[in-house]
Amino acid sequence: MTYQPPPGYPYAPPPRKNTLAIVALVVSIVSVVWCLGTLGFVGALLGRSARKQIARTGEDGDNFARVAIKIGWISFGISWGIIVAVNLVGLIGYLIN
Known part of the structure; x- marks a missing residue:
């Protein structure tokens, strides 16, 4: 026989995910793709x-926000690295000719 909780003690709802954290993660992933x-x-x-919102409100989603920050900065760094590399190659090609 399985144990049933006594009536009148409902389970607490899970904490809400922070919407801004989800949006940040989606934006960061789209930037990579x-x-x-x-x-x-x-x-x-x-x-x-x-x-900052999560720290103030106590909502869930801090991991989403952390991953969004990391993915966002990596994507930003790689894209700017490519832009600088392409421009340097063009400048070197211009100077050689």
Whole structure:
């Protein structure tokens, strides 16, 4: 026989996920998939704002915000690295000719 909780003691609802953390994660992932580094910067900033909200309100989703920050900055760094590399190659090619 399995144990049943006594009536009148419902389970507590799970904590709400912070919506801004979810949006930050989606924006950061989209920035990687579509190679849009500037969007990664936006995702990182949204993730930072979400972490501040989570600390203030006690909502769940801090891991989403952390991952959004990391993915956003990595995407931003890689895209700017590519932009700098392409420009350097073009400049070197221009100077050689």
